[in-house]
Amino acid sequence: MKITKQQSIQHLFWRAGFGATPALIQRERHRPIKKIVRDLLHDKNPFLPLTAGENKPFADRKALRSMVRDGMMNRTLLKEKIRQDTEHIRDLNVRWVETMASGRDVLREKMALFWHGHFACRVRNPDAIQQYLNTIRQHALGKFSDLLMAVSKEPAMLQFLNNQQNRKNAPNENFAREVMELFTLGRDNYTENDIKDAARAFTGWGFDAEGGFLFRKNQHDDGPKTIFGQTGNFSGEDVIRLLLEKKQTARFVTGKIYRFLVDDQTADANTNARIDLLANRFYTSGYDIADLLESILTADWFYNPAHIGTRIKSPVELLAGMQHMLNITFEQKQSILFIQRTLGQVLLYPPSVAGWPGGRNWIDSSSLLFRMQLPNVLLQAGQVSVRQKEDGDVNTEGLVRRGNGTLNATVSWTPFEEAFAKVSTDKLPDVLAEYLLQQPLGQTQRTLVMQHTRPDSTHSEQIRSLTAAIMSLPEYQLC
Numbered sequence: 001m002k003i004t005k006q007q008s009i010q011h012l013f014w015r016a017g018f019g020a021t022p023a024l025i026q027r028e029r030h031r032p033i034k035k036i037v038r039d040l041l042h043d044k045n046p047f048l049p050l051t052a053g054e055n056k057p058f059a060d061r062k063a064l065r066s067m068v069r070d071g072m073m074n075r076t077l078l079k080e081k082i083r084q085d086t087e088h089i090r091d092l093n094v095r096w097v098e099t100m101a102s103g104r105d106v107l108r109e110k111m112a113l114f115w116h117g118h119f120a121c122r123v124r125n126p127d128a129i130q131q132y133l134n135t136i137r138q139h140a141l142g143k144f145s146d147l148l149m150a151v152s153k154e155p156a157m158l159q160f161l162n163n164q165q166n167r168k169n170a171p172n173e174n175f176a177r178e179v180m181e182l183f184t185l186g187r188d189n190y191t192e193n194d195i196k197d198a199a200r201a202f203t204g205w206g207f208d209a210e211g212g213f214l215f216r217k218n219q220h221d222d223g224p225k226t227i228f229g230q231t232g233n234f235s236g237e238d239v240i241r242l243l244l245e246k247k248q249t250a251r252f253v254t255g256k257i258y259r260f261l262v263d264d265q266t267a268d269a270n271t272n273a274r275i276d277l278l279a280n281r282f283y284t285s286g287y288d289i290a291d292l293l294e295s296i297l298t299a300d301w302f303y304n305p306a307h308i309g310t311r312i313k314s315p316v317e318l319l320a321g322m323q324h325m326l327n328i329t330f331e332q333k334q335s336i337l338f339i340q341r342t343l344g345q346v347l348l349y350p351p352s353v354a355g356w357p358g359g360r361n362w363i364d365s366s367s368l369l370f371r372m373q374l375p376n377v378l379l380q381a382g383q384v385s386v387r388q389k390e391d392g393d394v395n396t397e398g399l400v401r402r403g404n405g406t407l408n409a410t411v412s413w414t415p416f417e418e419a420f421a422k423v424s425t426d427k428l429p430d431v432l433a434e435y436l437l438q439q440p441l442g443q444t445q446r447t448l449v450m451q452h453t454r455p456d457s458t459h460s461e462q463i464r465s466l467t468a469a470i471m472s473l474p475e476y477q478l479c
Helices: 005-015 022-027 033-041 059-071 075-101 108-118 126-138 146-154 155-160 174-184 192-200 235-246 247-261 269-284 288-296 315-326 333-342 365-379 411-419 428-436 445-450 459-470
Strands: 205-207 214-217 225-227 228-231 328-330 409-411
Touching: 005 022, 005 033, 005 428, 022 411, 033 108, 033 288, 059 146, 075 108, 075 126, 075 315, 075 333, 108 126, 108 225, 108 247, 108 288, 126 146, 146 155, 146 174, 146 235, 146 333, 155 205, 174 192, 174 235, 174 247, 192 225, 192 235, 214 247, 269 288, 269 315, 315 328, 315 333, 315 365, 315 411, 328 333, 365 409, 365 459, 411 459, 428 459, 445 459
Parallel strands: none
Antiparallel strands: 205 214, 225 228, 328 409
């Protein structure tokens, strides 16, 4: 099957972002792919940190904990503190989704979403999680070496992986193990002794009352350690250096990025050969993320029909993509959290240190039903007939209040409709499908979609009803 230029452009914007509006596709489809990719990599907008709520110094939180220990704080005050922290994280979540949907610096936000799964982290301190989020966003397209070091020194990560408790004579191996298994080498590419001595090297790494990285020298084990066959008085920074010197780190990270952007199902000889070539370039470039992404997004095989319309959109990709396409705004922040929780991906609350499993794990009977209902609910004020997913997590439960089954959203239809103003009624279903789906509309799907139109409806009404119907097809779940 021959891929059209429009399909290629849409494929690029779905994999490297959160889809594209018809106006953007029409503007970009006459430009070379390489130039579009370069623009995505070098967005002219300055990097803007995300903030939410009123930041409170870490010292204030320590004082609060001390008051609790000393019995000086009543339960009402403590509950109010927890509520404020939960709202801060909720607001941060919403602002990130809105940033993804804005169309601004989309490749940075898409890769930040990837790094959030790779460097999975969740803590209840909103200031720490906000700082962590901006770190992965800032370094998302830079050098992996800088990103790895920065994330490893984030208070949120050090707290999440228990390195604040990692001290001389009582080493805690959790942080060292996850740095090797999840962040760099992958499982079975290190020994237990490597873990033990790396943990000793990371002793003393922590954070101060203001939320900055702190090296506590008196808690650091400065004795000789043997890691990957090398012996020395290694520090935590030395462990990071040793990990980056190993080509397996480049291979492991490249493989994860390939599966995220290209194909998360196939693992044949061709796939392995591509990953090997990309990993070698990644390693020799000094772990240049932007260079790796450019190699992937401009490769001929990236636009192979086998890779187009075959990847299940994650819940956040689906949500941000719909918001971006139709400029959807929600009247209540709770709606954005409700959708995430019902579909099984709540930002800033990964289910484990390994992040979200992704791929076909995004789909089960309840989430698929809600995915199919969502366009009708958002675009035509439908009712929600699916309960939010009960994940057993009291923290995510606190993010979403029980609603009445309505997700109140406003759709800015005018820019979208303008792209199809001159399309004749008989061609409208197929032309809309060209922009909304990554595969042509089949006869069965066309018949199903046409059931949602009325002969006496206006052109605008037809666009709206057909758009909701096409987005409700199973094929819209793929990108």
